[in-house]
Amino acid sequence: MTRIALLDDGDAGALAAALRAAGHDARVVRAPSVEVVDLLLARRGFTGPLSHAPLLAARLAAGGFDVAHAFTAVDAVAAQAWRALGGGRVVFTCRETLDRSSLADRRLRLWALRRAVERSDAVAAASEPARDALWRWMAVEAPVVPLDDARAQLRLYGI
């Protein structure tokens, strides 16, 4: 049984249930944002939300997970911090369809995107438009792995 953390920014609940049905310990992990901090950072031109990332990495470290599956670039960077502290495999699924206007529009945005796609152990796209945009703007060839396909996700996790 593999312990899987789904770093959710919305709707990973169904995937967690499917992974549990497949016999794994899959849990949705969230960390609260500190709104005032994110507001101040946004005013200084930073991408957001960012303030939840340290706590997210700490929760991963406390959870004893084998795999962390992120769906946003910032969460992937937090998971990579967890990996650097002795954590396990980091998987990044790009759900958004990237476009030129959002690639480098904020401080740390491009940095986080690059780290997410270049330093995660596996990278996937959640849809064909997301895959095409990853190639067009980040030169990353990623397979499309639908979020409702638990078996395909397990292959991404190396299971």
Added chain:
Amino acid sequence: MVVPSHGRPLRLLWLLNALEEQTLSGPWDVVVVHDYDAGFAERVLDRHPLARDGRLRHVPIPPGTGSPARQRNVGWRAARGRFVAFTDDDCRPEPEWLDRLLASVRDPETDVVQGATRPDPLEVHLLAAPHHRTMATEPPGPFFQTCNILYPRALLERLGGFDERAVSGEDVGLACRARAAGSRIVGARRAVVNHAVESHTLPGMVRENLKWRHLAYLVKRHPEVRRDLCLRVFWNADHLAMTLAVAGVAGAARDRRALALTAPWAVRASRRRGAGARARATALAELPGQSVRQLAEVAGLAAGSVRHRTLLL
């Protein structure tokens, strides 16, 4: 069109994607001179839609052997067109860019056309970073940056291209030689290139700006550039204010009244972010970092002045 590229493969890809939207109906192509590995070139450049349309060619050079001047020379010599437009890999030309540059040419043998460059509107939030790099020019002049300029190929051949001994400012040097040879430099304000806005750490910014120390070479070779300097010696008014401030602090040990020399710098620094209490507070918070950056710039230029035996601060 010629693009030198080094250390910015993603930005290069974004530039090529933007060039797909050029509205120029006549034939044009782009030559990229780069030092990326063969894997990147095969995977990204050879497969790019512009390459499939026959519009993109790339010339690899061994890593570490390039310079902007050398790469641009390799590029225009490999180009096939009668006109050569230059831009950089951290730029995003507007779709009508080439059309408007060419429309401004009156004498196809001698006219140099400079377009307008502005911080990329898609990245303006990064201007909030204390240390950022971008470019804004309102043509024509004074420095004729190669992020947005068009030369007749015949003129480049007559002039011998860029001076490869120049580490920086090679674009200004070429424009000086073009003017001396009788060329007219035409401003094309509607030929717009959007320049990346990149935020840096303070050490990164200091490193980035170290290249400007070689500008003394440019000033030595082309003394007419001094007309566009502050008091013919200072690269800009900030450098003049910083130099006065350093003199004031140094002189304060003998006479405290020398500290008055720091006033212009203090006033400029406090207004850097504009008027209003919040802007002033931001400027104040950024003051230490800005001081270090400017001091490093002036020190770098001073070192360059010694090396090239001409004063530029």
